[in-house]
Each structure stands twice: as structure tokens, then as C-alpha cells.
Amino acid sequence: MTYTSDEKHFELTVNGSKHQVKDSFLGASLLSVLRDHIGMTGSKGACEEGECGSCSVLLDGNLVCSCLVLAASVTQSSIVTIEGLGGATDVQQAFVECGAIQCGFCSPGLVMAATNLLDRNPDPDVDDVREALAGNLCRCTGYGRILDAVQVAVDGRKRNKL
Amino acid sequence: MPIAHPDSIEDLKEILRADTSIVLLAGGTDFMVGLNHGSTRLESDHLIVDLRSVAELSTVELDYRSKMLRLGAGVRWNDLLSGPIEDAAPCLSQSARTVGSHQIRTAGTIGGNVATASPAGDGVCALVALDASVVLTSHRGQRNVAVRDFATGPKTTVIEKDEFIERIDVPIVNGWQGYSKIGTRNAMVISVAGAAVVLSPDSQICRIALGSVGPTIIAADSASSFATTAIDWNTSSVSTDDLDQVVQLVRESASPINDHRSTASYRTHAVGVLVKRLIEQGLRSIKESV
Ligand SMILES: Cc1cc2nc3c(=O)[nH]c(=O)nc-3n(C[C@H](O)[C@H](O)[C@H](O)COP(=O)(O)OP(=O)(O)OC[C@H]3O[C@@H](n4cnc5c(N)ncnc54)[C@H](O)[C@@H]3O)c2cc1C
Numbered sequence: 001m002t003y004t005s006d007e008k009h010f011e012l013t014v015n016g017s018k019h020q021v022k023d024s025f026l027g028a029s030l031l032s033v034l035r036d037h038i039g040m041t042g043s044k045g046a047c048e049e050g051e052c053g054s055c056s057v058l059l060d061g062n063l064v065c066s067c068l069v070l071a072a073s074v075t076q077s078s079i080v081t082i083e084g085l086g087g088a089t090d091v092q093q094a095f096v097e098c099g100a101i102q103c104g105f106c107s108p109g110l111v112m113a114a115t116n117l118l119d120r121n122p123d124p125d126v127d128d129v130r131e132a133l134a135g136n137l138c139r140c141t142g143y144g145r146i147l148d149a150v151q152v153a154v155d156g157r158k159r160n161k162l
Numbered sequence: 163m164p165i166a167h168p169d170s171i172e173d174l175k176e177i178l179r180a181d182t183s184i185v186l187l188a189g190g191t192d193f194m195v196g197l198n199h200g201s202t203r204l205e206s207d208h209l210i211v212d213l214r215s216v217a218e219l220s221t222v223e224l225d226y227r228s229k230m231l232r233l234g235a236g237v238r239w240n241d242l243l244s245g246p247i248e249d250a251a252p253c254l255s256q257s258a259r260t261v262g263s264h265q266i267r268t269a270g271t272i273g274g275n276v277a278t279a280s281p282a283g284d285g286v287c288a289l290v291a292l293d294a295s296v297v298l299t300s301h302r303g304q305r306n307v308a309v310r311d312f313a314t315g316p317k318t319t320v321i322e323k324d325e326f327i328e329r330i331d332v333p334i335v336n337g338w339q340g341y342s343k344i345g346t347r348n349a350m351v352i353s354v355a356g357a358a359v360v361l362s363p364d365s366q367i368c369r370i371a372l373g374s375v376g377p378t379i380i381a382a383d384s385a386s387s388f389a390t391t392a393i394d395w396n397t398s399s400v401s402t403d404d405l406d407q408v409v410q411l412v413r414e415s416a417s418p419i420n421d422h423r424s425t426a427s428y429r430t431h432a433v434g435v436l437v438k439r440l441i442e443q444g445l446r447s448i449k450e451s452v
């Protein structure tokens with residue numbers, strides 16, 4: 001049966017916990033609700049048109065741009081943000097080790113995208129990595145170290161499996 | 163302004179029958195950009211209808227007996243990239259692979275691409291070359307509209323207020339097909355020019371569609387019928403002069419504009435080159451496979 005939900009007051013499940021959102025504005029994106037209502041500022045907003053990937057989150061396990069998700073429409077979904085990774089995953093450590101972070105603005109989105117790639121494909125080649133990260137812009141690093149970091153994480157997971 | 167989450171096509175029909183100020187929301191990749199930037203406005207009496215809750219809209223039916231791939235409007239780009247759909251409609255798969263980024267392909271749907279009616283719609287270009295049709299459903303019944311006739315201009319279509327796209331029927335064509343586009347980088351670009359070519363030696367058909375060179379995706383009919391007769395289907399070859407003539411006809415059917423992405427003259431030139439290369443590549447591939 002059809003059910004309806006309220007556009008301004010609703011509940012979201014983020015990183016396993018329920019969050020009440022009150023008085024969000026008409027048409028608010030998931031990105032703006034995460035940052036301005038729930039207070040999770042890890043996901044970054046730059047373009048708000050899907051181009052930069054800095055707002056990437058997992059929606060029911062799928063990588064999406066949270067700026068392109070209508071917040072009030074995903075009350076039944078499970079959302080995972082960069083805060084949900086905890087801070088010391090293998091991918092995050094690889095980014096630090098490899099110097100893949102300069103200003104850090106792009107890092108949450110890139111870490112989400114790299115993590116999602118490794119979960120989908122444990123043995124990506126360089127082209128797979130480039131294709132998977134093509135939706136994430138970085139203005140500082142020139143991407144070389146980011147690609148290195150993903151490789152380090154891939155190698156680490158393979159070693160752990162042996 | 164509530165959000166409705168219908169869970170069946172029947173519910174969806176009823177909602178659209180009752181209310182007139184409805185906004186359909188699929189993957190949101192076109193809709194939310196407009197909303198974030200203020201070009202789309204929501205009013206408090208609008209009812210948003212979440213199409214993602216209608217599981218029936220995401221079904222894929224491959225019917226090799228009637229040679230038809232039936233794609234629910236809610237099928238997402240990432241689901242078109244490989245597997246049986248790639249086998250059944252390779253140029254549609256290739257077009258899907260060029261769309262946006264992984265994030266965009268996770269959310270965006272083929273129905274949304276058709277409904278948006280962008281002159282640069284990558285999926286639409288492939289669908290026009292495949293002679294696909296849109297199945298429009300409402301409480302009044304169902305009708306089929308060829309994808310090539312669905313858009314009447316940039317962002318305008320023949321859809322009625324109480325209708326939605328239920329699915330897209332894509333004929334399964336034997337032979338070779340390809341999609342190609344030009345943009346400023348390899349990923350995440352709206353095309354400057356695009357083209358899809360379908361070559362079927364069995365039915366002796368060459369069909370060409372062009373993207374980003376007119377107000378809608380263009381079915382290049384004169385070029386297609388000339389190529390169909392000019393190609394020697396027994397040897398899978400075409401003379402240089404005839405191929406040049408195809409390119410000429412392609413360029414004549416284009417009516418591009420100058421904008422921030424490119425110039426009209428570059429687009430006209432580029433779209434001809436794309437078609438030429440696709441036909442050459444296709445004929446070579448058919449020859450090698452026999
Ligand atoms: C960063 C970025 C890159 C992009 N790159 C490309 C690209 O390379 N190529 C390309 O072609 N497009 C591209 N797009 C555009 C967009 O992603 C596609 O057009 C996508 O397929 C839209 O689908 P959606 O499900 O997200 O539609 P939505 O945004 O949900 O809806 C778009 C419109 O279609 C209507 N609609 C949706 N489903 C239906 C239905 N079943 N029946 C009736 N109406 C419906 C909605 O009401 C709305 O008006 C890009 C977008 C972004 C943000």
C-alpha cells in the first residue's frame with residue numbers, strides 16, 4: 001500500500017542510529033540535512049550538482065551523491081556517512097600513509113568511493129580504480145597519491161586474506 | 163507537501179489520476195540539480211511521488227522469442243552495464259557506461275533519462291538507433307510512443323499529466339551496434355556530440371541516431387536509408403564515396419547550436435566523424451566474425 005511521509009519532519013537512519021529531523025526546508029537534500037540538521041559535517045558540499053563527489057555516502061549500500069538525494073524520501077533507507085567508518089579503516093590509513101590528503105576537502109568522498117569500490121571488487125586494476133573514482137574531484141593532490149593509497153589498501157586486503 | 167511512496171503500478175495510476183500538481187521522483191540526478199540551484203521550485207501543494215518504491219518499475223524482461231528487451235523505467239545505469247542486457251543491447255550498455263560517474267549511474271534511471279528529454283541524453287540516443295518505444299501508462303490505459311517521437315524539444319515531451327513511463331521496449335537486433343560520444347574529458351561529461359549506429363546484416367538495416375546536435379536526439383533517416391542501400395551486406399563493406407555521402411547526410415540532418423560546451427560547426431564536423439568511425443568499426447567487426 002502507498003504510504004506518505006512528511007516533507008519537513010522525518011526520521012533518518014544514519015550509521016545505524018535513528019535521527020529525528022525537524023523543520024527541514026521544502027526539498028532539502030540529504031547533504032544539507034546531514035550537515036545542518038544532524039550535525040554530521042564529514043560529508044562536504046561544493047557543487048551540489050553531482051559533479052564533485054565530495055558529498056558521497058552509501059544509501060542502502062550503494063554509493064550516491066547525497067546532494068542529489070531528497071532527504072525526506074529516504075526515511076526507509078540505511079545511510080552510511082564517512083563518520084560511520086570510524087576513522088581508522090584500512091582505506092583511511094592508506095590515505096594517510098601515502099600522503100593522499102592535502103587540504104582534505106575531497107577526502108571523505110574519496111574514502112567513501114574507494115571503500116565502496118573495494119567492497120564491490122576486491123581486485124581492481126588501475127583502470128577500474130580510475131573509473132570508480134572518476135566522480136570525485138581533488139584540487140590538490142593531482143590524484144597520483146590517491147591512486148597509490150587505493151593500491152596500498154587493495155594489497156593490504158589481499159595479504160590479510162592469504 | 164507530503165511524499166507518496168506507492169508500492170505498485172496500480173497505486174501509482176490512482177495517485178496520478180487524483181492529483182494534478184505531482185512531481186515524479188526517480189533517481190533524482192536531474193531533478194535535484196534543478197532543485198538545489200533554484201531552477202525547479204517546489205510549492206507546498208505539490209505532491210512528490212517516489213518512484214523508487216515501485217519495485218515493478220525496476221523489472222527487466224528479456225524475451226528472445228519476440229526479440230524484445232523490456233526495461234522498467236526504474237532500471238538504473240549500473241544495471242545496464244553488463245550481463246544479459248549488454249548482450250541484448252550493446253549500444254545501450256555502451257551509452258550507460260559513458261553516463262556521469264559511478265555515483266550518478268547508481269542513482270540515475272533510464273526512464274529519467276528519457277523523461278528529461280535532454281538533447282544530449284546518452285541512453286536516448288542509443289534507444290533511438292534501436293528503434294525502441296516508450297510505454298506510457300495511466301488509469302486510462304496504455305500507449306506506445308516511439309522514443310524518437312517522445313521528446314518534442316529540449317525538456318518537452320508528449321507525456322500527459324496523468325501518465326508515467328512504465329517501461330521501454332527495446333528490440334533485440336542481431337548484428338553489430340555501437341555508441342560513441344565526444345566531450346571534454348572521459349568521465350562525467352555531457353556530450354558535445356554523440357552517435358549510435360546499429361548494423362544488422364540479417365535484416366539489412368543501418369540505423370543512425372545523433373546526440374547533442376539538435377533540440378532533441380535526431381534519427382538521421384536520410385543517412386540511415388542511404389547507408390542501408392549503399393552497404394554491400396554480403397561482403398560487409400561500403401565504398402569510400404558512399405561512406406562520405408553518409409557523413410554528408412548526417413551533417414545535413416544536424417542542426418546544432420553554439421553554447422558554452424562547443425560550437426555548432428565543431429559539433430557538425432564531429433558528429434560526422436563519429437558516425438563514419440562507428441560504421442567502419444561495425445563493418446570490420448561483422449566481417450571478422452563470419
Ligand atoms: C553529474 C551528472 C552527470 C550526468 N551525466 C550524464 C551523462 O553523461 N549523460 C546523460 O544522458 N545524462 C547525464 N546526467 C543526467 C541524469 O543523470 C540522467 O538523465 C538520468 O538518467 C536521470 O534519471 P533519474 O532517475 O535520476 O531522473 P530524476 O532526476 O529522478 O527525474 C528526471 C525527470 O524525469 C521525470 N521522470 C523520472 N522517471 C519518470 C517516469 N518513470 N515516468 C515519467 N517521468 C519520469 C521526473 O519527473 C523528472 O522530471 C548527469 C547528471 C548529473 C547530475
Ligand code: FES
Nearest residue numbers: 046048050053067
Ligand atoms: S556536492 Fe554533491 S557532488 Fe558536489
Ligand code: FES
Nearest residue numbers: 102106138139140
Ligand atoms: S586534498 Fe584538497 S581537494 Fe583533494
